[in-house]
Each structure stands twice: as C-alpha cells, then as structure tokens.
Amino acid sequence: MSRNRATRPNVIVVFTDQQRWDSTGIHGNPLELTPTFDRVAASGTHVAQAFTPQPVCAPARAAIQTGRYPTTTGCYRNGIPLPDGCRTLADHFGAAGYATGYIGKWHLATDEPVPPEQRGGYRSWLGANVLEFTSDAYRTIVFDEAGDPVMLPGYRSDALFDAAIRFVADHADPPGGSEGVQQPFYLFCSLIEPHHQNEVDSYPAPVGYEERYQGRWLPPDLATLAGEENTAYRHIGGYYGQIRRVDEGFGRLLDALRSMDLLENTIVAFTSDHGCHFKTRNSEYKRSCHDGSIRVPMALCGPGFDGGGRIDRPVSTIDLPPTLLDAAGVGVPSEMQGRSILPLLAEPAGTAAGAWPEEVFIQVSESEVGRAIRTERWKYYVIAPDANPWDDGAADRYVEAELYDLAHDPYELHNLAGHASHREIADELRERLLRRMAEAGEREPVIERLMHDAEMSAALRADPGVHTAGWKPVRFGHQPRRG
Incomplete structure (x- = not known):
C-alpha cells in the first residue's frame, strides 16, 4: 500500500516512567526483557549514556517538553505546573504545521482532569495528570479533550499503546482523500510502567509476568546494597514483568507503523523520565544522584537515525527536544538549553564532538x-x-x-x-x-x-x-x- 507521505517526518516519543538503563538487553541485562528496544538501538541510534536532568517525575517531564532545565521553567519539583507562555514541543511542532497529540501521564498541571490551558499546547488529548492515581494495572482511566473520563480496556501499557496506534491510524491518511498529502503528526505517548502503584507500593505486572522474573538477575548495586530498605528482592519480578510487556507494546506500535507504510517516514524515540534504585539510596525510589536514579535507556529510529549509529558520550534527555526538532527540519528555538545530537552522528570524532560538553548536569530536589x-x-x-x-x-x-x-x-x-x-x-x-x-x-x-x-x-x-x-x-x- 502506498500513501502520499507528509513532506516532513512524523515524530513519536515513547516515554516510560522509572525505567533503569540496565533493564535493557543492550546494556547487559540477561533476561531478554527488551528485544524490541534492543533491535531499535542496534539498527537505529543508541544513546548509550543517557541521563535525566532531574530524577523526579514532574521536573524531568518539564525538561523533556521544553528543552529547558527545571529551575529555568520553575518546575523544579512535583506539584508545580508549567507556567503560562512556556513553549513545549507541541507548540513548536504545531506552529510548523504538525498535528499534535498526547496520550498518558502528564504530571505538569494542577487539576484532574487537566484543563485545556495546562495541556502544553497539545491539540489531541487523552491523558491524566497523575495517571498512577486515576488507574491501576487493569483499569486505565484517562480524560479526553472535553475533560470526560475514558476507560481504556486491557493491561495499562497495552491500553495506552492501543490508543497510540489509533492516533496514528487516524492521522495516516491525507485530508481530502488520495489526492492530498498527509499532514505530519507529532505524538507523545507517556506510559506509567514500570512505576510502582503508589497506594499499595507494588509493581503490578500483567498476569503471569512477575513469576517469570522473580528471584532472577539483579544489577550489582541492588544485589549489594542489602538491608530492610532495599525492596528489589520483593519487587524486581513485577518491575521486570512490566518492562517486558512495555517492550511488547512498543513492538506492536512499530508493527502498526510498518503496516500503514509510515515506519520509514516516522522518527520514533524511546526513553524514560528517570530510573529506580529500590530504596537503596534513600527512603524511596529515585531523587538521588546515582545512576540507578538518573541513567535511562534511549534509542531513536527513522529518518536521520537509521543505520546502526551509537553515541557513547554522556547525553541528557534535555537534548531530546532540540534533536527531534532538528531532525524534523523545524527550527530549534534559542531558548532551549539542550542541544541537538545530530552533529554527533554526523561527526562522531570530529569538531562536533570537540564542542560537545564532556558531562551532563543534574539537579535534584525533594529529597x-x-x-x-x-x-x-x-x-x-x-x-x-x-x-x-x-x-x-x-x-x-x-x-x-x-x-x-x-x-x-x-x-x-x-x-x-x-x-x-x-x-x-x-x-x-x-x-x-x-x-x-x-x-x-x-x-x-x-x-x-x-x-x-x-x-x-x-x-x-x-x-x-x-x-x-x-x-x-x-x-x-x-x-x-x-x-
């Protein structure tokens, strides 16, 4: 099937919550949790050392929406909404003629459902401000553009991937029939997995998935830093089970793009807001300087990223917004404090690498x-x-x-x-x-x-x-x- 493609590439961000970098096979996890991610990282572009600028949910999300540090936007901790006039990826892509959509957890507003003026400029909306409080593993409640609740069937990450596939299908055909040209789309799909379910302090995996991984491999920090506070021995099976199901949903999304003849013209980025140290560094799961908190998986595929590229220098997720705009041919605004990684792909050891900082900068709050x-x-x-x-x-x-x-x-x-x-x-x-x-x-x-x-x-x-x-x-x- 051939379609009249958009003149610019489509863009999709798949964003997990609280996923460690070493949960992926390409980073040495031996349990085969992430075959889809590993394949994208191997054939696309793998950002091998990716870090969040802030290991707390809302600040990390403010940074990845704006390309600016949490103290710059003012969203330095949870509970602070994006300020009025703070331009996001949706604003920049929308101004360039893209259809924009958001699905899943937002965490940058004051109210539930999120009022239109606090949705960061996204035009299509199917989300919740704090999804872990409006849903559980098999009961996913989000809100549509009108603010009405919508229950999505299935396991939670499956339900959000299904919604993402429906968004893609709805935007796959050009307006006006076969004579038109498809409008490019930008979609941000924000999952809650593998975040814990707050009210019960558990990691609810799909039925049968926790049992596959409980009692198996642990990263050395989680295996070494023992004690009453370390919950990894109790929770790792559910955590890994969630990640495995997310990877399966990620594969279904890529298959849907392939079936609609959109995969080659769609940039897909996969990363997470922060990691998880299972109470080994403080009394909860993140909010520390350690790699268990700040290091995340990151890989991209599609135009500009296919071909097996690998970036070994430290890169911050604050660099993702300018990278996506740059790759789509949309101007990167001067207000962004991150920088596009495309020059590193073009000249891995050349002048671009010499101009790239040797370190990433991290801010920590709340703890x-x-x-x-x-x-x-x-x-x-x-x-x-x-x-x-x-x-x-x-x-x-x-x-x-x-x-x-x-x-x-x-x-x-x-x-x-x-x-x-x-x-x-x-x-x-x-x-x-x-x-x-x-x-x-x-x-x-x-x-x-x-x-x-x-x-x-x-x-x-x-x-x-x-x-x-x-x-x-x-x-x-x-x-x-x-x-």
Whole structure:
C-alpha cells in the first residue's frame, strides 16, 4: 500500500516512567526483557549514556517538553505546573504545521482532569495528570479533550499503546482523500510502567509476568546494597514483568507503523523520565544522584537515525527536544538549553564532538537540594544542607557529598568524596559543576570542600599554617549515603 507521505517526518516519543538503563538487553541485562528496544538501538541510534536532568517525575517531564532545565521553567519539583507562555514541543511542532497529540501521564498541571490551558499546547488529548492515581494495572482511566473520563480496556501499557496506534491510524491518511498529502503528526505517548502503584507500593505486572522474573538477575548495586530498605528482592519480578510487556507494546506500535507504510517516514524515540534504585539510596525510589536514579535507556529510529549509529558520550534527555526538532527540519528555538545530537552522528570524532560538553548536569530536589555532573568516568555531587528541598529550587551554599570513579566502580558502591587521594579531580569537577550551574541560569554558589578528619589532621601536621576554612570534615571511612 502506498500513501502520499507528509513532506516532513512524523515524530513519536515513547516515554516510560522509572525505567533503569540496565533493564535493557543492550546494556547487559540477561533476561531478554527488551528485544524490541534492543533491535531499535542496534539498527537505529543508541544513546548509550543517557541521563535525566532531574530524577523526579514532574521536573524531568518539564525538561523533556521544553528543552529547558527545571529551575529555568520553575518546575523544579512535583506539584508545580508549567507556567503560562512556556513553549513545549507541541507548540513548536504545531506552529510548523504538525498535528499534535498526547496520550498518558502528564504530571505538569494542577487539576484532574487537566484543563485545556495546562495541556502544553497539545491539540489531541487523552491523558491524566497523575495517571498512577486515576488507574491501576487493569483499569486505565484517562480524560479526553472535553475533560470526560475514558476507560481504556486491557493491561495499562497495552491500553495506552492501543490508543497510540489509533492516533496514528487516524492521522495516516491525507485530508481530502488520495489526492492530498498527509499532514505530519507529532505524538507523545507517556506510559506509567514500570512505576510502582503508589497506594499499595507494588509493581503490578500483567498476569503471569512477575513469576517469570522473580528471584532472577539483579544489577550489582541492588544485589549489594542489602538491608530492610532495599525492596528489589520483593519487587524486581513485577518491575521486570512490566518492562517486558512495555517492550511488547512498543513492538506492536512499530508493527502498526510498518503496516500503514509510515515506519520509514516516522522518527520514533524511546526513553524514560528517570530510573529506580529500590530504596537503596534513600527512603524511596529515585531523587538521588546515582545512576540507578538518573541513567535511562534511549534509542531513536527513522529518518536521520537509521543505520546502526551509537553515541557513547554522556547525553541528557534535555537534548531530546532540540534533536527531534532538528531532525524534523523545524527550527530549534534559542531558548532551549539542550542541544541537538545530530552533529554527533554526523561527526562522531570530529569538531562536533570537540564542542560537545564532556558531562551532563543534574539537579535534584525533594529529597535534598543537590547538584551533580556526570562524565564518562566521574560522578561529582554536592548538597545544600541549609536549603528546604521542597521550597528551595537552588541555594547559595553547597557541600561536597559524593564522588565516584565509574571506571572502577560503575555501580557507585565506594564514595571517594573527601579523600585526599582524589582532591585534585574533585577540585576540577567542582569548577566544572560551578560552570554548568551558571550556564543553566543559576546564581553562583559557594561549594565547600570535603575532607576526612584523619586527612585534615595530617594536612595540619604537615603544614600548621594550611588554610582549612571552607573544608567540611566528615567521619573517616565515609560510606555511600542512604538518607
């Protein structure tokens, strides 16, 4: 079947919730949970080191809708809606002549159902502000453009993929019959899986799926950081079962595009808002600087991305909005703080790579006010001890808290912050973090250095006149924080 294709490519974003990068086979998970994602990553473009700019639902979503940091939009924590006049991907694609649609979890409004003025410019709407509160595994309630509730049949991720397929089918034919040209469409499909079901603190997989994976492989951090707070041993079967079913739905969506002769002219991006550390780093599932919280899967296929490309440099999901606009031939607005990854595909080792930052910048809220940079090898994290993590989006004073050598400690089990042996690299990373905070529009803070008591005493013995003001002492043998 041949169709009169749109002059510009269609664009679909598939967005999961709380999915770790190492839940995918291409990242070494041995349980064959994600054959569809792995195939897209291998034949399309795999962003091998993808990170969220904020490991909290709403801030991460504000960033991926706007291409701007959470403190720039003001959405630095949950419960803050996108401000009026804040332009989103839907606004930019809509202005370029695209039909725009949103399906699933939004989490950027104040009310349920989401009023039209808080839908980020999306014209077709079938969503819920906080989908985990309006639905459960086999009862998916969303709201249409009129604000009326709609119950979608089937397991929840299946129901949302079915709705996405219906949107594609409705926009596949050109207006006015075969003589017309298909209007390009942009669709954002936002799933809740593999997020936990809040009110019962469980990961409800489809019937029969949890049993397949319970008691099987665990990532090293989840296997090592044991204790009463670690829920991975109890929840990993359901979590993996959810991911497997999401991958099957993703495959059905690609098959539907193929059957409608749209696959070759549709850019499809798959990623997540943040990861999940199963209460091993604090008292809940994210809101920490660790890769379990911030590292996510990301792969793209379609025009500009097919051919087996791979990007090994750290990339933020804040870079996805300008990338999609760039790939679709839509101008990238100067207000976006992310940048298109297309030059990295064109020149993986050329001038584009030289101009690309070596680190991603992460903001943390709600658990604490924190800032981090993550390079290919290093993780450097500071916290604001005097700030209120709910009321303060930023602070004037931070203290070094964590430093990890990811080349030797990829699952961040040994915190090097405050060790004299790593003072030089910590100082270098500290300056880089300050620079990234300024580039993001934050006011320049003070970052106090960290030193162990024993090492501070040794420094004073070696040089009684050494200047130690601004150095924060900690207990010798400082371990990864769990608070």
